Amino acid sequence: MIGQIIFIILLSAAGYMAFKRFQFVRRNILLGRDVKIEGESSDRWGTMIRVALGQGKMFSRPIAAIFHLFLYVGFVIINIEVIEIVLDGVLGQHRLFHGIGPIYNWLMASFEVLAFLVILGCVVFLYRRNIAKLARFHWREMTNWPKSDANIILFTEIALMSAFLSMNAAESILAARGIEHYVNLGTLPISQFVTPFLDGCSDGMLIFVERFCWWFHIIGILAFIVYLSYSKHLHILLAFPNTYYSKLRPAGALDNMSNVTNEVKLMMDPAAQVVEDPLAPKKFGAKDVADLTWVQLMNAYSCTECGRCTSQCPANQTGKLLSPRKIMMDTRDRMEEVGRCMDAGVSYDNKSLLGDYITFEELWACTSCNACTEACPININPLEIIIDLRRYLMMEESQSPESITTMLTNIENNGAPWAFAQADRGNWTQE
Amino acid sequence: MAEFQVRTMADCMAAGETPEVLFWVGCAGSFDDRAKKITKAIANILHKANVSFAILGSEESCTGDPAKRAGNEFLFQMMAMQNIEVMNAYEVKKIVTGCPHCFNTLKNEYPALGGNYEVMHHTQLIQDLIADGKLSIEGGAFKGKKITFHDPCYLGRGNGEYEAPRALIQKLDAELVEMKRCKTNGLCCGAGGAQMFKEAEKGNKEVNIERTEDALAIQPNVIATGCPFCNTMMTDGVKHFEQEHVIAVKDIAELIAEAGEL
Numbered sequence: 230m231i232g233q234i235i236f237i238i239l240l241s242a243a244g245y246m247a248f249k250r251f252q253f254v255r256r257n258i259l260l261g262r263d264v265k266i267e268g269e270s271s272d273r274w275g276t277m278i279r280v281a282l283g284q285g286k287m288f289s290r291p292i293a294a295i296f297h298l299f300l301y302v303g304f305v306i307i308n309i310e311v312i313e314i315v316l317d318g319v320l321g322q323h324r325l326f327h328g329i330g331p332i333y334n335w336l337m338a339s340f341e342v343l344a345f346l347v348i349l350g351c352v353v354f355l356y357r358r359n360i361a362k363l364a365r366f367h368w369r370e371m372t373n374w375p376k377s378d379a380n381i382i383l384f385t386e387i388a389l390m391s392a393f394l395s396m397n398a399a400e401s402i403l404a405a406r407g408i409e410h411y412v413n414l415g416t417l418p419i420s421q422f423v424t425p426f427l428d429g430c431s432d433g434m435l436i437f438v439e440r441f442c443w444w445f446h447i448i449g450i451l452a453f454i455v456y457l458s459y460s461k462h463l464h465i466l467l468a469f470p471n472t473y474y475s476k477l478r479p480a481g482a483l484d485n486m487s488n489v490t491n492e493v494k495l496m497m498d499p500a501a502q503v504v505e506d507p508l509a510p511k512k513f514g515a516k517d518v519a520d521l522t523w524v525q526l527m528n529a530y531s532c533t534e535c536g537r538c539t540s541q542c543p544a545n546q547t548g549k550l551l552s553p554r555k556i557m558m559d560t561r562d563r564m565e566e567v568g569r570c571m572d573a574g575v576s577y578d579n580k581s582l583l584g585d586y587i588t589f590e591e592l593w594a595c596t597s598c599n600a601c602t603e604a605c606p607i608n609i610n611p612l613e614i615i616i617d618l619r620r621y622l623m624m625e626e627s628q629s630p631e632s633i634t635t636m637l638t639n640i641e642n643n644g645a646p647w648a649f650a651q652a653d654r655g656n657w658t659q660e
Numbered sequence: 661m662a663e664f665q666v667r668t669m670a671d672c673m674a675a676g677e678t679p680e681v682l683f684w685v686g687c688a689g690s691f692d693d694r695a696k697k698i699t700k701a702i703a704n705i706l707h708k709a710n711v712s713f714a715i716l717g718s719e720e721s722c723t724g725d726p727a728k729r730a731g732n733e734f735l736f737q738m739m740a741m742q743n744i745e746v747m748n749a750y751e752v753k754k755i756v757t758g759c760p761h762c763f764n765t766l767k768n769e770y771p772a773l774g775g776n777y778e779v780m781h782h783t784q785l786i787q788d789l790i791a792d793g794k795l796s797i798e799g800g801a802f803k804g805k806k807i808t809f810h811d812p813c814y815l816g817r818g819n820g821e822y823e824a825p826r827a828l829i830q831k832l833d834a835e836l837v838e839m840k841r842c843k844t845n846g847l848c849c850g851a852g853g854a855q856m857f858k859e860a861e862k863g864n865k866e867v868n869i870e871r872t873e874d875a876l877a878i879q880p881n882v883i884a885t886g887c888p889f890c891n892t893m894m895t896d897g898v899k900h901f902e903q904e905h906v907i908a909v910k911d912i913a914e915l916i917a918e919a920g921e922l
């Protein structure tokens with residue numbers, strides 16, 4: 230009975246904390262401006278199924294993809310077990326679903342195989358981060374927190390899966406010893422290798438181990454859910470909406486700024502008929518997170534910090550300051566900062582994404598080559614944020630490299646980026 | 661161009677004709693000495709295949725691509741609207757470009773401003789001409805030569821066209837060799853996003869040098885390009901390594917024109 234009460238309190242507390250955090254994240258994303266979602270929803274579902282559900286873009290790096298697939302499938306399926314744990318906890322039952330028949334043992338056996346694969350995946354991921362020190366996990370923006378974030382999750386998953394396996398092992402021995410309550414799970418593929426370590430224990434000790442692992446497992450999962458929202462692991466949820474809302478048009482196409490269209494039309498013909506676009510932003514370009522669209526902000530919360538974008542970026546590979554992953558991490562950090570300030574009722578205007586987080590030098594190193602958008606396994610688009618920030622620099626602050634100003638003046642005056650006369654454009658036909 | 665006269669849309673209109681295709685030359689293609697050779701090769705191919713085409717000549721302007729990517733949407737839209745006005749007045753339906761940046765902008769960014777055309781990159785049109793039997797490549801000038809293709813970002817990743825240029829290289833009976841980074845993984849030449857018109861930001865290498873190293877690693881006879889800016893960047897890269905006598909940098913259109921002895 231006490232156990233039930235503690236369990237319900239823990240469950241409610243975790244539920245409440247997770248709810249508050251997810252509300253915070255949602256509110257921050259909705260700081261972004263609204264945007265018209267183009268294209269058919271069937272195409273969007275297709276993208277989501279291919280890229281998120283089917284992990285379609287992960288496989289350009291097959292080793293990472295396979296071990297991630299273990300984590301992904303393992304995590305999703307083993308969570309069926311969590312339903313049982315929660316019901317047991319609330320109702321004060323033990324292995325509630327065991328009554329469903331032999332399929333229970335079969336399910337438990339397959340969960341064990343998956344748990345083993347999850348552990349294997351985590352070990353490999355820890356190895357490539359901390360021992361093999363894969364370059365993409367160690368760039369400038371990978372400071373202490375992003376590095377620990379990944380390790381925390383990997384260690385936690387190993388601990389959770391080990392608890393699950395030890396729990397099954399203790400259960401099997403107790404059942405074999407004929408102790409009341411404990412159920413025969415049949416021959417389990419993985420935990421049978423754990424039983425020899427526990428065989429020498431007294432009944433009391435085993436009961437303690439079984440209960441300890443049970444509590445550890447469920448508390449761990451509850452903590453994980455709360456932790457998710459603080460971490461890059463939000464991707465396990467946001468990867469789905471993020472791919473759904475990702476761009477369907479060709480990567481080369483940049484959006485048309487409708488607020489500019491109206492001004493240009495009136496400039497060229499003061500009598501022109503213009504239609505106000507209700508979604509058109511007030512500013513030209515983006516200075517801070519609220520000037521970006523909510524889809525761009527969701528991108529930032531979805532980023533796994535895997536660095537595939539940066540490892541393909543021509544600017545980054547040739548030693549420039551620009552890193553598309555940092556663009557996403559900065560956007561997220563700034564969004565969290567704005568969110569915290571709003572909640573505390575203090576001003577956040579003394580800083581902005583442009584300048585305080587992302588600098589002129591980074592923005593101007595981008596060649597708009599789309600290597601980053603192509604590389605991203607969850608269809609994040611760092612380039613469009615870069616362009617929006619450049620737009621603000623250019624149109625609101627008239628800031629650009631000197632040679633760019635010259636180039637633009639040439640275009641304006643003679644219709645070409647160089648100082649050649651437009652009248653001479655056809656001269657090549659005579660040469 | 662001695663063999664025939666390239667006409668402008670204005671010439672055609674005066675003669676009461678409507679050409680099927682507008683050849684959008686682009687700024688580099690009009691003014692850069694190296695790129696003009698590519699322009700002429702394209703014009704020759706179109707002529708040889710009996711395509712009814714014309715250029716805008718002095719009525720063409722920058723599409724606005726570098727302005728848009730530099731963040732100056734005002735200037736971009738001004739250029740775009742002027743160009744659209746001109747093209748719509750000539751009732752342009754189909755455009756072929758010699759530059760992937762013009763191609764991308766005309767195809768993807770003009771419709772929102774009232775410019776709706778069928779836009780093709782020159783490698784796509786040439787591929788169609790060959791498929792339709794309007795153009796054939798006889799001469800074996802490149803037979804057995806090792807040719808690699810450097811994907812322009814705005815043709816490849818930007819618009820998903822990886823095959824047309826490669827199919828043309830194969831038509832030359834040449835050996836198509838790929839750099840370690842190619843197609844979706846291709847590395848930019850460093851010119852896009854208005855970088856062409858400025859000094860690179862501080863770093864430890866120029867992007868075109870990094871890319872040229874990819875090409876040198878596979879020792880091709882020719883680096884084929886599909887963009888006048890890539891062409892400049894790769895030519896500079898090859899010169900940097902003093903390989904210009906060993907490796908030629910040529911646009912696909914030039915290869916086709918040379919092979920057909922146009």
Ligand code: HEM
Nearest residue numbers: 280281284293300301304354379382465468533535606607
């Ligand atoms: C729903 C269950 C999922 C779980 C439990 C999960 C778990 C994880 C974990 C633990 C990592 C950390 C690896 C590390 O940083 O060392 C990771 C990385 C990653 N995840 Fe997931 N993930 C899930 C779903 C997804 C989905 C749907 C996608 C979409 C494609 C995705 C894409 C990624 C990517 C791109 C990385 C970085 C991989 C790399 O560094 O190579 N994940 N995931």
Ligand code: SF4
Nearest residue numbers: 542595596598599601
């Ligand atoms: S588009 Fe810009 S940020 Fe993205 S890979 Fe290319 S240069 Fe880097």
Ligand code: SF4
Nearest residue numbers: 532533535536538605
């Ligand atoms: S933007 Fe995409 S590719 Fe880049 S670090 Fe984030 S998840 Fe990885």
